Structures are given as C-alpha cells and as structure tokens.
Amino acid sequence: VSESRSSSFDPIAEAKRQWTDHGWAAAAEGMAAVTSIMRAQQLLLAQADGALRPFSLTFARYEVLMLLSFSSRGSLPLGRVGERLQVNPASVTNAINRLEAAALVRREPNPFDGRGTLAAITDLGRELAREATLAMNESVFSALGLPERALNELFALLRDLRRAAGDLT
Amino acid sequence: VSESRSSSFDPIAEAKRQWTDHGWAAAAEGMAAVTSIMRAQQLLLAQADGALRPFSLTFARYEVLMLLSFSSRGSLPLGRVGERLQVNPASVTNAINRLEAAALVRREPNPFDGRGTLAAITDLGRELAREATLAMNESVFSALGLPERALNELFALLRDLRRAAGDLT
DNA sequence: TAAGATTGACTCTTCAATCTTC
DNA sequence: GAAGATTGAAGAGTCAATCTTA
Numbered sequence: 001v002s003e004s005r006s007s008s009f010d011p012i013a014e015a016k017r018q019w020t021d022h023g024w025a026a027a028a029e030g031m032a033a034v035t036s037i038m039r040a041q042q043l044l045l046a047q048a049d050g051a052l053r054p055f056s057l058t059f060a061r062y063e064v065l066m067l068l069s070f071s072s073r074g075s076l077p078l079g080r081v082g083e084r085l086q087v088n089p090a091s092v093t094n095a096i097n098r099l100e101a102a103a104l105v106r107r108e109p110n111p112f113d114g115r116g117t118l119a120a121i122t123d124l125g126r127e128l129a130r131e132a133t134l135a136m137n138e139s140v141f142s143a144l145g146l147p148e149r150a151l152n153e154l155f156a157l158l159r160d161l162r163r164a165a166g167d168l169t
Numbered sequence: 170v171s172e173s174r175s176s177s178f179d180p181i182a183e184a185k186r187q188w189t190d191h192g193w194a195a196a197a198e199g200m201a202a203v204t205s206i207m208r209a210q211q212l213l214l215a216q217a218d219g220a221l222r223p224f225s226l227t228f229a230r231y232e233v234l235m236l237l238s239f240s241s242r243g244s245l246p247l248g249r250v251g252e253r254l255q256v257n258p259a260s261v262t263n264a265i266n267r268l269e270a271a272a273l274v275r276r277e278p279n280p281f282d283g284r285g286t287l288a289a290i291t292d293l294g295r296e297l298a299r300e301a302t303l304a305m306n307e308s309v310f311s312a313l314g315l316p317e318r319a320l321n322e323l324f325a326l327l328r329d330l331r332r333a334a335g336d337l338t
Numbered sequence: 339t340a341a342g343a344t345t346g347a348c349t350c351t352t353c354a355a356t357c358t359t360c
Numbered sequence: 361g362a363a364g365a366t367t368g369a370a371g372a373g374t375c376a377a378t379c380t381t382a
Contacts, residue, residue, distance in 0.1 A: 008332075008337060009337070010328065010331075010337050011253050011254075012324070012328070013328075015235070015239070018239045024302065024306055026306075026311060027305075027306035027310040027311045029317050029320040029321055029324070030306075030309070030310030030311055030312075030313050030320055031305075031306075031310045032320070032324045033313065033315075033320040033323045033324050033327075034213050034217070034309060034310060034313070036323065036324050036327035036328065036331070037206060037209050037210050037213060037323075037327065038210055038213070038214070038228070039255060039327075039331060039336065040206050040210075040327045040330055040331055040334075041206050041207055041209075041210035042255060043255075043330075043331065043334045043336055044203050044206060044207070044334075045207070046352095047334070048203070058371080058372080059207075060371095060372070060373090066184070070184070070187045077342080078342075078343065079341085079342060079343080084180050085180075086208065086211060086212075087372095087373080087374095088373070088374060088375080089342075089343065089344080090343090090344075090345085090373080090374070090375080091372070091373060091374080092343090093343065093344060093345085094371090094372070094373085095372085098371095110342090113341090113342080113381085113382080114380085114381055114382075115341065115342045115343075115380065115381045115382065116341090116342055116343080116381095117342075117343065133193065136196075136200075137193055137195075137196035137199075137200075140199070140203060141196040141199030141200045141203060142195060142196045142199055143199075144199050144202065144203070144330060144333060144334075145329075145330070145332075145333025145334070146202075146326070146329055146330055146333065148198050150326055150329065151198040151199055151201070151202040152198055153322065153326060154202045154205065154206075154323075154326045154327075154330075155181070155198070155201045155202050155205050157315070157319055157322060157323045157326070158202075158205035158206065158208075158209045158323075159179065159181070159182075159205065160314075160315055160319065161209055161212075161313060161314070161315055161323075162179075162205070162208060162209060162212065163177075163314075164313060164314025164315065165209075165212045165213075165216070165313075165314070167208065167212055168177060168178070168179050215374095218374095227349080227350080229350070229351090246364080247364075247365065248363085248364060248365080256351080256352095257351070257352060257353085258364075258365065258366085259351075259352070259353080259365090259366080259367085260350075260351060260352080261365090262365065262366060262367085263349090263350070263351085264350090267349095279364090282359085282360075282363095282364075283358085283359055283360075284358065284359045284360065284363065284364045284365075285359090285363090285364055285365080286364080286365065
C-alpha cells in the first residue's frame, strides 16, 4: 500500500487498517464507508450553516422552507413535512415555530382535517428561500471540488444505501 | 427519464428535478450529493445508536473509546482526541465525563504538560469496546447491503470530498 | 381507538467566557 | 499572551406523555 508522499494522514484509513489487524476485515469496508459519511456530513453541515448564517437560517429550516416553496400550493400539513424530511414531529414543530417567528411561514388550519395544521410559506419566506439558495449553490453545492461525474456516482451509491436501509420504501 | 415501476419515490431525486427546473442546473448534482450524505448520515446514526443502546453508548462515545483502545499507550491528551475525531473541546469534555462516570475511561494528569489531561481507557472500557464492536460490525458495518466494491468506491469519493473540504490537510 | 400536533425532559453539539499553566 | 480544559447558554434532535379531533 502506498502512502501519499505529501503529509496527508487520514484517520479513517488508519481505523480501517486497525480493523483489519484486529481480525474484523470483513467489516472494515463498511466501517470506513460509514465513518466517511459521518465525517463528510459534519463538514458539509458546518459549511451549510455558515452559508446560511447571514439569513438567520439553519440547514434544517432551510430544507423546510425549500420543501414548502416547491409544493404546489405553497403549504403542507406538518406531518407531511416530517415524512419528506425524515424528521420527528417534534422537530417539525420546532422548525415551524422558528420560521413562523421570523415571518417566513404561517400556520393555518387544515381545511380537510380538523386535527391538522398547515405550514404555508409567506412572500418573505419565498424571497429569503431564493436568496439563501443562491448562497448555498455558490458556497456549498457548487464548491464541493468534485467533478460532476463523481457527484452523480456519489448520489447513486448513497441512493442504493438509503434503499437498503429501508428509506425510500 | 424512466421511473421505477415499483412505488419507489425519492425525495432527493425530486429535489434535483426542481433545481433543474428553477434554472439551478449547475448546482443540482452538488445539491443531490450533499442532501444524500445528510440523509444517509441520519439513517446510519440511528442504526448505530440502536446497536449501541444495549451498551449504554452513543456513536460519539464509541468513537472515543475505539480511538483510545487503538492508541499505543491506551491514553491520549483530550486535545488530540478532539483533533482526530474532529469535534469541539467541549464535546470531548462531555464525552469523557460520561465515559468516566461509566468507569470506561479514567482522567490522568499529562506528565509532559501540567495544563493537560489524559484520557486513559480502563480494562472495563476495553472489554466493552470489544463487545460493542462485535455488535456494530454485525448490525451496521456488515449490514449496509452494498457490495464491497461499492463501499470502497464510496470511501474513495468521500475521501476526495473531505480532502477538498480542507479536512485531511 | 387512532392520528396530528404539542410539550417537557434529556442528549449532543457549538460558541463565548473563564481558569490554570506554559 | 497563548494553549489546554472546563463551564454555562443556546440550538436541534429524539422520546414519552398529553390534548384534541376523526
């Protein structure tokens, strides 16, 4: 195995080596893949939150805002938001509370279900979502430093992983 | 574009379509890759925490324990733990507090630096780390449902991404 | 009885401020 | 003054319990 001659040390590659040395070779690839995903998420989340800070948004709330802006009526039942974003009902309540406090979203009663509540994006919310997306596209999504082909491969591999994990039905 | 005929609906593929429709095609692949990583991390973290629950460990604390068990002396300065795991000093303090409360780790003064503290793994910590790893290998790392070749590709792609993000020097 | 939403308790993370030692 | 570590406050996530309505 050749080591990159520049001072590059990868903790995950090191862990993989340890796994093999301890007789867990069969799980070493999976360990390395899982740990890589965890670390990449951490880095990307920090970048995203940084890009969104000027808009007083977090990535979680940005996702909610984009989901609403893409919905055909500009509003969705809170439960459906949680489904699509795969987060707890409690997290949705929290996110909508903050978005509502910032006047980016309004709560409305669900006309089809007296128990339900709709989250409806406001004009201000649409405007902020557009601006935030420009920032996200420039500072995060277009700044990953990987060629398009690699990004598509990554998407495909992770889609398989999500499918195997029971996500995506 | 062909739709899988079984009821498979992928929110991320849908978002990618929206990105293209809104004139953000140049960033669509990056958006899909980033969102995929976020979602995959969420799923894997839930699986990991589930597998570690019988041991009263979280993934964060499990990583600390493994790092210490692999270190040559069985102990490391807290600062180095944070470096390797890429987490805040405050998070390290918290994790070590819990591990110490469970008698899996002991704090010791750093003989080479009066300001510093070492985290040293105990025999109990080593034993629990071994058992937890068997569970993680079986329920998570070997249960991803992807062929070894795909896992290696995933690792390589994410290593490139981490490198471009300034991780990994 | 079940489903939609909210609340409160707890965990984990980050940030700013602080304390000790170099 | 700078570095290692800790503390307290705030954000965001999960879980269990609760309230209202179907």
